[in-house]
Amino acid sequence: MSQIIRRIGVPPSQRGSTGGGNCPDIFELADGNFAVIGRDATDSLDPDLPSDASRAEYERIVVVTRETLIRAKRDIPDV
Template sequence: MESTFPCIVRRLGDPPRQRGSVTGSSCPDIFELSDGNFAVIGTEATAALDPELPTDGRADYERIVVITRETLLRAKRDIPDA
């Protein structure tokens, strides 16, 4: 069966191991997809943060994930301007 999701093209920023995750217990990550969108691996926090969102903040099928500041800052150099 063919997947309806795009493929991962590349990781943005440094791998978790270079950010200090030697055990694999904390591996937030950001990936660019073949359709130009991004996929994020983070800690699921929908229940905790959903009440703080504006009323138009999230569709039922979407989830809130948290990544570390360091993960995003290290990915910044790889995020295209346009």
């Protein structure tokens, strides 16, 4: 498993989270992939996946807030 090298975007505290209950986050990993902390919505969204999308049994559908992704945009590399 790869290591976290940096946060993408701002910390949850800068998005109004004062406790541990609302902390979506995005991290860049040493191998170039990204890790996401978000709300597990697999059970509710899995039936709505388009016919050309799939999910392996070990994968989960994770939701992050719009603000989390927008504030991470400037830190996401183009390549």
